[in-house]
Amino acid sequence: MSFFNKIIVAIVQRLPKTIVGIFSKKYIAGETLDEAVEYVKTLNAKGIFATIDVLGESIKTKEEAVDSKKKALQVLDTINENKLKANISIKPTQMGLSIDENFAFEQISELVEKAKQLNNFVRIDMEDSPYTDKTFKLYKRLKGNYDNLGVVVQAYLKRTYDDVVVLNKLDTNYRLCKGIYIESPNIAYKNKKAIRDNYMNVLETILKSGNYVGIATHDEFLINAAYKKIKEMNLSNDKFEFQMLLGVREDLRDKINADGYKMRIYVPFGKDWYPYSMRRLKENPEIAGYIFKSIFNFK
Ligand code: FDA
Numbered sequence: 001m002s003f004f005n006k007i008i009v010a011i012v013q014r015l016p017k018t019i020v021g022i023f024s025k026k027y028i029a030g031e032t033l034d035e036a037v038e039y040v041k042t043l044n045a046k047g048i049f050a051t052i053d054v055l056g057e058s059i060k061t062k063e064e065a066v067d068s069k070k071k072a073l074q075v076l077d078t079i080n081e082n083k084l085k086a087n088i089s090i091k092p093t094q095m096g097l098s099i100d101e102n103f104a105f106e107q108i109s110e111l112v113e114k115a116k117q118l119n120n121f122v123r124i125d126m127e128d129s130p131y132t133d134k135t136f137k138l139y140k141r142l143k144g145n146y147d148n149l150g151v152v153v154q155a156y157l158k159r160t161y162d163d164v165v166v167l168n169k170l171d172t173n174y175r176l177c178k179g180i181y182i183e184s185p186n187i188a189y190k191n192k193k194a195i196r197d198n199y200m201n202v203l204e205t206i207l208k209s210g211n212y213v214g215i216a217t218h219d220e221f222l223i224n225a226a227y228k229k230i231k232e233m234n235l236s237n238d239k240f241e242f243q244m245l246l247g248v249r250e251d252l253r254d255k256i257n258a259d260g261y262k263m264r265i266y267v268p269f270g271k272d273w274y275p276y277s278m279r280r281l282k283e284n285p286e287i288a289g290y291i292f293k294s295i296f297n298f299k
Contacts, residue, residue, distance in 0.1 A: 026247040029269040036269035050086040055270030065096035080118045087121040126152035128181040154179030155199035156188045168209040175214040216243035
C-alpha cells in the first residue's frame with residue numbers, strides 16, 4: 001500500500017459513520033429490499049439489467065448462513081413478483097462455505113433450485129484466494145445438477161487462465177473481473193498492464209470457446225479492447241454482456257447501453273452497508289482514493 005493510500009485509509013476509517021454514509025449511498029441501493037427494487041426499476045426503465053446482492057457481515061454460525069439464504073430466497077421471489085430484469089449474486093462464505101462445504105452446497109443448491117423454478121439465475125461471486133478452489137469445487141458440484149448458475153474469475157490471479165481452460169468444458173457462464181482483494185505477488189499480478197493483459201487473454205479464450213461472459217470492468221481501456229475483440233470476432237450479442245458496479249462510471253454505463261450492448265449493474269443493498277464499505281476499503285485502499293475524491297469533489 002502506498003504512503004498516500006495509507007493516509008487516505010486512515011482518514012476515511014476515522015470519519016464518523018454519518019459522513020461515511022453520505023458517500024456510501026452512491027454505491028449502495030439502500031438498506032431495504034424495497035429500495036433495491038425501486039433502484040432496479042429505474043435501471044430496467046433504461047433497458048439496463050441488474051444483479052442484486054444482499055450485503056452481510058462475515059458469517060460465524062450456520063444460523064447466520066441460513067438467515068442469509070432466506071434473504072436471498074426473498075430477493076428471488078421479489079424479482080419475480082415485480083417482474084424485474086434481474087438475477088442475484090451471492091458470496092459463498094455468506095452461505096456458509098467457511099464453516100462447512102457440504103452445508104454451503106446444500107444452501108446454494110436450494111437457492112439455485114428456487115431460481116430455476118422462477119426461471120432465474122444465480123451468480124456465485126469470487127472471494128479471496130483461500131476460497132478460490134473451494135468455490136470452483138462448489139460450482140462444479142452444482143453444475144452437475146443445474147444450468148442456471150455462473151461463477152466469477154479474477155484476471156489478477158495467475159492461475160485464472162488455467163482455470164478457464166477447465167471451466168470452458170463445463171459450458172460455464174462467467175463474470176470476468178480484475179479482482180478486488182489484496183493477494184500475494186506469488187499468486188497475483190500486481191502491475192496494471194499485466195492485469196489488463198491477462199484480462200484480455202482470458203476474455204479472448206472464453207469468447208473463442210463460445211461460453212457466455214459478463215465483462216465486468218469500468219476500465220475504459222479494457223472496454224475499448226473488448227469492443228474491438230467483439231467486432232473482430234463478429235460476435236453476436238447473446239454471447240456476452242457488460243457489467244458494472246452501482247454508482248461507478250455511469251457515463252460509460254450509459255454509453256455502452258446506448259451502443260446497443262447488454263449492460264448489467266451490480267446492486268448491493270442491506271443494513272450491513274457500513275462494515276461492507278469498511279471491509280472493501282481495507283481490502284482495496286484504492287477505493288479510499290475514490291471515496292476521498294468524491295467527498296472533496298476532486299476530479
Ligand atoms: P480499475 O480499478 O482500474 O477502475 C477503472 C476506473 O473505474 C477507475 O479509474 C475509476 O475511475 C473507476 N472505479 C473503479 N472502481 C471504482 C469505485 N469503487 N468507485 C469509484 N470509481 C471506481 N471482484 C472480486 O474479487 N470478486 C467478485 O465477485 C467481483 N464482482 C464484481 C462484479 C461487478 C459487476 C464488477 C463491475 C466488479 C466486481 N468485482 C469483483 C470488482 C472488480 O474485481 C474490481 O475490483 C473493480 O471492478 C475495479 O476494477 P476495474 O476493472 O473497474 O478497474
